[in-house]
Amino acid sequence: MTLTDLSIAANAKMLPIQEVADRAGIPEEALETYGKYKAKIDIASLPPAVKQGQVVLVTAISPTPAGEGKSTVTVGLADAFKQLGESVMVALREPSLGPVMGVKGGATGGGFAQVLPMEDINLHFTGDIHAITTANNALSALIDNHLHQGNELELDPRRITWKRVLDMNDRALRNVTVGLGGPSQGVPREDGFDITVASEIMAVLCLAESLDDLKERLAQMLVGYTYDREPVTVRDLGAAGALTLLLKDAFKPNLVQTIEGTPAIIHGGPFANIAHGCNSLMATKAARRLADVVVTEAGFGADLGAEKFMHIKSRQGGFDPDAVVIVATVRALKMHGGVDKNALKEADADAVRRGMVNLAKHVDTIRQFGIEPVVALNRFVTDTEAELAEVMEWAKAEDVAIALTDVWEKGGTGGLELAKLVQQELEKPKNFSRLYEPTDSVEEKLRVIVQRVYGGADVQLTDKAKKQLAEIQKFGWDALPLCMAKTQYSLSDQPKLLGRPEGFTVTIREIIPKLGAGFLVCLTGDIMTMPGLPKQPAALNMDISDNGNAVGLF
Numbered sequence: 001m002t003l004t005d006l007s008i009a010a011n012a013k014m015l016p017i018q019e020v021a022d023r024a025g026i027p028e029e030a031l032e033t034y035g036k037y038k039a040k041i042d043i044a045s046l047p048p049a050v051k052q053g054q055v056v057l058v059t060a061i062s063p064t065p066a067g068e069g070k071s072t073v074t075v076g077l078a079d080a081f082k083q084l085g086e087s088v089m090v091a092l093r094e095p096s097l098g099p100v101m102g103v104k105g106g107a108t109g110g111g112f113a114q115v116l117p118m119e120d121i122n123l124h125f126t127g128d129i130h131a132i133t134t135a136n137n138a139l140s141a142l143i144d145n146h147l148h149q150g151n152e153l154e155l156d157p158r159r160i161t162w163k164r165v166l167d168m169n170d171r172a173l174r175n176v177t178v179g180l181g182g183p184s185q186g187v188p189r190e191d192g193f194d195i196t197v198a199s200e201i202m203a204v205l206c207l208a209e210s211l212d213d214l215k216e217r218l219a220q221m222l223v224g225y226t227y228d229r230e231p232v233t234v235r236d237l238g239a240a241g242a243l244t245l246l247l248k249d250a251f252k253p254n255l256v257q258t259i260e261g262t263p264a265i266i267h268g269g270p271f272a273n274i275a276h277g278c279n280s281l282m283a284t285k286a287a288r289r290l291a292d293v294v295v296t297e298a299g300f301g302a303d304l305g306a307e308k309f310m311h312i313k314s315r316q317g318g319f320d321p322d323a324v325v326i327v328a329t330v331r332a333l334k335m336h337g338g339v340d341k342n343a344l345k346e347a348d349a350d351a352v353r354r355g356m357v358n359l360a361k362h363v364d365t366i367r368q369f370g371i372e373p374v375v376a377l378n379r380f381v382t383d384t385e386a387e388l389a390e391v392m393e394w395a396k397a398e399d400v401a402i403a404l405t406d407v408w409e410k411g412g413t414g415g416l417e418l419a420k421l422v423q424q425e426l427e428k429p430k431n432f433s434r435l436y437e438p439t440d441s442v443e444e445k446l447r448v449i450v451q452r453v454y455g456g457a458d459v460q461l462t463d464k465a466k467k468q469l470a471e472i473q474k475f476g477w478d479a480l481p482l483c484m485a486k487t488q489y490s491l492s493d494q495p496k497l498l499g500r501p502e503g504f505t506v507t508i509r510e511i512i513p514k515l516g517a518g519f520l521v522c523l524t525g526d527i528m529t530m531p532g533l534p535k536q537p538a539a540l541n542m543d544i545s546d547n548g549n550a551v552g553l554f
């Protein structure tokens with residue numbers, strides 16, 4: 001039988017969640033169990049913080065549509081640390097049903113480096129994403145009701161910026177009209193749906209540091225403008241209390257385990273191409289209190305998740321990453337070397353060599369933050385010795401630490417060499433610095449990201465973005481970090497420009513203030529905040545067996 005992520009996960013023996021909690025030092029009173037293998041952690045009942053574990057950030061080169069194994073390496077690296085006797089925890093994002101039903105697969109790792117119970121985590125887990133969807137849409141309902149009941153705030157229906165959400169890829173809902181059907185059905189207006197992971201509430205939940213902070217951030221969220229173009233917030237609508245109440249359980253981090261019994265916290269799931277791409281601050285902070293080393297992941301390539309981890313999440317959380325791992329695969333390098341994505345299984349060491357420029361740029365980016373990255377070459381059985389040798393030789397010539405990583409096949413044992421290299425980095429003195437300050441002008445922040453992180457020449461704003469920026473400046477919202485929304489496939493804003501494009505100009509289509517999250521979303525290229533399903537959605541391979549088990553979930 002061929003091993004799949006699902007079959008490996010189904011045959012793994014799980015520890016009762018109480019035992020995992022016990023190993024992690026989480027007392028019984030802080031544990032709220034959801035069945036046998038999942039629990040929520042009540043942070044307020046954790047013992048006082050006596051330590052702050054070191055943070056290892058796992059990022060990647062610009063990926064293929066299948067993903068390059070970041071979650072897999074994150075889990076495998078943590079299991080390897082555990083084998084080396086370290087006190088370690090994993091912190092990951094929660095999977096969204098959009099990609100699960102769409103193209104990419106789950107977000108629970110793969111092979112023998114997975115978090116369990118993978119079926120639950122990939123489907124509805126503990127309901128956090130549904131709670132976020134509900135809170136988001138409750139706000140939409142309150143907005144429409146406000147219009148219907150006389151519109152005391154004089155909210156202009158044409159200038160409502162708050163959208164509805166759904167945790168699914170559903171292009172048919174990108175633009176909708178609501179309130180049709182006559183006076184008793186509400187006020188007609190244009191609306192639209194985003195995927196839940198792009199909801200500002202997802203970002204707020206991931207960046208809030210206490211229930212009070214959550215409520216305050218929700219209150220600050222902008223919902224639109226009045227006829228006089230004055231901003232209207234959730235506070236004006238009086239809805240922050242209800243939204244916080246809807247999120248009270250979703251705000252608590254979830255505890256699960258890896259196949260090797262390493263404690264894992266999975267919480268929050270913003271995408272890194274259309275949102276800030278990191279698991280919740282509450283999860284990372286809890287893990288740092290409990291373990292000496294926390295292995296965490298930021299989505300897509302270092303141009304997306306890692307950049308935002310540095311400038312948004314860790315800045316706000318008041319910590320720096322202590323080490324960075326860049327995951328690379330032969331298949332993605334071949335793609336960057338010009339091979340068609342349907343021919344990536346064919347051996348082509350020359351293409352690997354040509355594609356190295358992409359990895360080189362991501363290494364350069366991490367070095368700009370003052371961190372010496374470690375490359376994890378995530379090995380696939382189809383990789384040839386000649387292809388692997390290309391990468392190893394490049395690393396040697398460029399003086400880049402690299403480990404051939406076999407965690408998909410061997411679990412933690414396949415990541416021991418990587419863990420030892422990361423340990424060496426963790427022992428070195430730190431020299432971390434960020435590339436911009438939030439108080440820099442928006443144009444300056446954009447230029448820094450485009451030139452230093454993407455390796456581009458310049459940035460231009462559409463007329464619409466210029467108008468939005470003028471408004472942002474008028475209201476004094478410009479001293480916020482930027483949350484770039486950009487394709488994950490290219491370092492530029494054009495998905496087809498693979499490898500290491502140069503001389504390109506990034507176009508900023510829109511700048512959207514997210515005052516609760518505390519950042520300005522900059523939409524580039526054609527990036528969509530509601531993705532579509534592919535021609536052959538993964539959902540079409542899924543089923544359920546007679547005994548109620550998942551079939552075809554990767």
Ligand code: ADP
Nearest residue numbers: 067068069070071072105109110111379380408
């Ligand atoms: P990312 O986090 O970068 O998106 P994942 O870790 O989710 O990537 O992996 C994407 C898919 O690729 C998963 O289905 C996983 O099982 C598979 N995968 C990852 N690494 C390997 C490997 N070395 N060999 C085979 N399959 C792998």
